[in-house]
Structures are given as structure tokens and as C-alpha cells.
Amino acid sequence: MIPSRELFESSPDWLAHTLANATADLPKVSATLPDGTHIIRKAVGVLQLTPPPDRANPNQEALIVSAGIHGNETAPIEILNALLSELVNGEWPLACPLLLIMGNPPAMVAGERFLDVNLNRLFNGTHGKPEYDGLPEADRARFLEEVCRQFAMEHPQALSHYDLHTAIRPSQREKFALYPFVEGRQVPEAQCDFLLEAEVGTLLLQHKAGTTFSSFTSFVLNAESFTVELGKVHPFGMNDLTRFEGVKNALRRRFCGEPTPAKQPPFDHLTVFEVVYEILNTAKNFQFHIPDDVANFTEYAPDTVIWEDDDTCYRVGSIPEAIVFPNRDVPVGQRVGLLIRPR
Template sequence: MFFFSPQKDFIGHTIAHADEPVQAKHSTLTDGAEVTLLDCGVIRFEPNTASKLSLVISCGVHGNETAPIEIVSRLVSDLLSGEVTIAVRVLFILANPWAMAEDRRFVDLNMNRLFCGQWQHEDLSLKEVKRAAGLEAYVANFFAEEPVTVEQRLHYDCHTAIRASARERFAVYPFVHDRLLPEQQKVLLASADITTVLLQQESANTFSSFTSVKHDAQSFTLELGKVMPFGANDLLRFSGIDLLLRAVISGEELPSSSAEGIEEFVVHHTLEKSSESWKFHLPDNAPNFSEYAPGSLIAEDGSAQYLVGEEPEYIVFPNPGVKVGERAGLMLRKLRK
């Protein structure tokens, strides 16, 4: 693949150039689409037809979450070779080259806490802090340069999880005041076998929050399965998202899906480690979305207890090892239809 030579693909090029300046590279593909490598791990495709959509596909914000990185790299190769045609504007981002190279979640700081300008409050000499600032700028430019034909912005930030989950795949929908999850987006998620959505109820500093809050995109953090090293992924388990991305990019019809199967969850209670004597009553390795019946004892601190209320609740992101005063997990309720 001349675009990335001497490396063979987007992953190889990104890892090899983690610490070198990358010259912007431009080319026109056989179908007339324009492709520009903007930076290490940042590549943009513009179709030569009127595009109605600006699509951002990011992965590798956590460098060891390899399956989406492999899927994106393969997709970029297929676009460059002309195997997949381009009907919409796309910006692909492999977000954290240093962590990818070391097969680690992050090197200095969790990048998915650095967006929405949070990087300004961190040590700007750190690579991940500078990178978060740079990625915000690339995304802002991508949206600012869109033609008037564009009607919608969409961002999928793709992850995999260390923790087991009672629901293999789920989406997190960032909080934007007074916003509801549109039916059209539910249908897209359902087509990728993502039928569980956690609706955030407060603003966060994630990459998907940045694009939705600052740029009015429909954005999702997608948790697509389990963390595995490069080459050890069963990519068949990720075929849903692969097909969805390919269909959206080439403007193809998706297999008809219904939004009916989507289950939405909201945070009912934030578990906080209130003191050193705070005690967590679930196993430390409780899978995300484990369900607990009314009355179940979840946590206690002296005479204060947290019991599940009158309807079932579901734990996500349990982490009893946090410092006093920090969040130790979220208790969710299913939104009634």
C-alpha cells in the first residue's frame, strides 16, 4: 500500500511514526475521492459526490483495545484499494500511537478523560495531553470544512473492555441537555447488534462527549467486546460494527433492523467510596450490566447501606479500589418504554 509504505497498513504506519513528524500526504483515488493523511494516525476521505454526512471513526484511545483498531485499519486499506467506495466524508483516527506500540491502555494519562478542553488543565509536556489537543483540532477542522450538502455529523469512538459484560456490546450516549436518542440512531446501532445503550446524565470529558457537545454530532462510545492483543482477536465477533461502518461509508442500504430491540439504561445511583470503612458487597470482578434484584445489598459504610430499590438495578464500571471520595461504580435502571 503505497500510501503507508514502507509499512503495509494504517496500524503499521501509525506505530512506526508515533514519535516522528508526519508530512501530510494527498492522493486522488480511482473513483475520484480525495484522501489526505493529515498526521500520524489521522486520515481523511472526501468523496467527489455531494456528501450528506460527516463521519468520524476513532479507536485506540486506549491503545490495547486492538479489535476496533484492526477493523479500522483493514477498512482504510479497502478504501485505498478501491474495494469499498466512498459516499460520505470520513475522518479515521487511531488515537494513541504510543499506547498502541506498547500494547497498553495508556502511557501517562487516560486519554478518554482529556477531551472537551480538559487537556488544558494537564501537563502539556505529556504526549497524550498534546495528542488530545491535536485530535480536537483535527476534528474541529474536519467539521468546519464540510460542504453545505452535509446534513448530519456522526462519531463512533470504538473500544473494547477488560471487564466481562453480561451484555457483550453496549453504547454510551453522551449527555447533551434536552436531547433524546433518535430512532434513526437506534436502528443503526441495532444493525450492528448493539442493543444496550447507557444514556449519560451528566457531561464528561470523553472523545464522544467532545464531538456531541462541541460539534453537535450524534456520538457514541461503543464497547464492542473483550480486550485482546493484536492478532488474537476473533474479528467475526466484531462483524456487526464492521458491516455497519462499511455500509454507512459506501451509502449502502443496511439490512433492515428495528429500534424495538434497543434497551436504554440510565444512572440511578452513583456509588462513592465514602470512607476507609466503606464496604462493597459485590464481587470485584462483577460483569458490567449484572442485574440485582430489589433489596440486594450493594455497599455499606457504618450504618449507611445502599440497597437496590423497588425495581432491578444493574452495575457498571465497578471499581471498589478507588480512593476515598471517588466513584466506585454506577447503579443503572432500565428506562421504561
């Protein structure tokens, strides 16, 4: 049987199969490509790939790449689907163990960021809180944590995780990455080189542990993990995929085990910011003074009032601060935005 038929039945590719079976509880199936690469469909939207045992893994690594944790962020999903199709069609050989994830298939079908609760706020065990009991997105977070744990145990090589997103608002810096906080950890130079190869020129250093997918893999699995923002949200089929060639080529190169190419201008250095403050919805007559249409990385001058409630009035300090991910429409206790400064 053709390997893609074993994995995706009558669907033409992985994405089509995932959308067609978004809520199905499918059995685990596996297939072997003609070159010996083994693929296991662990669940809808989750594939584990292992190269043949006699193939070298020059970079001595294992990779997790996820997209669609927010269902309306479609460009990274289309990128992963295209790369998987290339591999299945025999266009290049896989050199390293690889876990590919389409995170929230029901939200992908609906064209929504999420259905009941933001999946990217449910990791590091948050899915177990009573208020999330029985919600499908909490079950999905629990399942994805377990799949990643098993993958890390099976493959003790250096582990990296890239969680690919697009933003719901415009950005003064189109592509940027966030590095989750782990006490004492510094960003490896090789990871910086990969981001630049992917045409991601900006890096944000987070200041405390979080509940995102990349925070889980970095904190619990000791992976070098990044949330990677690649541009603006568009529906399926409406993305200009030429704007994503950098990340697509960089991922393909990693999958094949090839060495990192020399840095080329303008992507020959990273601009680094650090998070200085996380704004949370306090529910105490919370007022957020940032316009709904403001772009990521918009800078605010000293003494600007950013938010206030019954107890607190937050003003920018003596050094200007910029905002990323501003979103007033979040539940109580969740993030309304991050304030950052150049490092």
C-alpha cells in the first residue's frame, strides 16, 4: 500500500486528513517509506517520524515542530504539511527523529483561534485545573504533553522544539521568537543561527515560567524551545507562502541533518528584547489603555499609563517600553500583553 494511504486514507495529504477527522478518535497506525523512514500517526494531527537505523544523524538531535495550537494561524500549518508531503514523495531524506504536531484540529476546521479555551495557556499542567475539566482543549493539552514526554524519553539526543504561530495583529517586526524562561539558561548560539536562517531577526527573552506549549517542553523536557511568530493571521489558502520560504528552508535543512549555512545580511544578527512586565486581567475594574489596533512592538514613552484597576496604575518607567500581544479580550487572570525593552 502507498504509505500516504496507510496514514491518511482517502485524503490527499496530512492537512486534508486532519481537517476531515478533526474530532475523530482514530487508531494509531504506521507506515514505512520506500527509503526505510518509519512514520507513526499517533492521533489526528500528530506524526512521529524515525529515519532508518543505518542513516546518520549528523546534528545528533531530535526535533518537535508544532503549528495550529491556535486554529486560525494557518500559514505554519501549511508549511508543515508541505514539508511532510515532500518527505513522503521522496524528495529528501529524513536524518533525525521528528515529531510533527497540528495542535488544535477542531479550531482549525472552525477557523477560530480556539473553541472553549486558549490551548496555549493550558500547558505545564494547567489543563488539570477544575475549571477546565472535560474541555476538549484541556484533554488535547494533556495528550500533547504525554506525546512529547514519550518522544523525549525515546530519543535522548539534544531536543529542540519550535512552536510556529502567526499573530492576530500587525507587527513592526514581522517575524520574532520568544525564548521561555528557565532559571540559569542562556540561548545557545546555534539556536540563534537557526532563527536567523529562518529569517527571524528578533528574539524576546521571557522573564518567568509560563503555561505555553514551548514553556512546557523547555521546563519539563529540557528542550531548547521557542515560540516563533511568523507574520499575520490569514485563512487557509490566503497566505503568501513566499514570505515563509526562510523558515521552510531552515526546517528542511534541519530535517535533512545538513550543517548551518553562513549568516547573510540582513539576517546576520539578532535584535534581542527582554520582557519586563506581564499585564494580567485583574478583574478589579481593569482598564487597558492601549488601542485595539496597535501593532506589536509599538513603543510608549516614560510615564505613559498602560493599565489600571482599583488598586494599581501601571506607568512606563524611566526607559521607554514596547508592547507585544496586546489583547484586552482575555479571561480574568490571563495575559493582556507583554511589555518589553531592548536588552
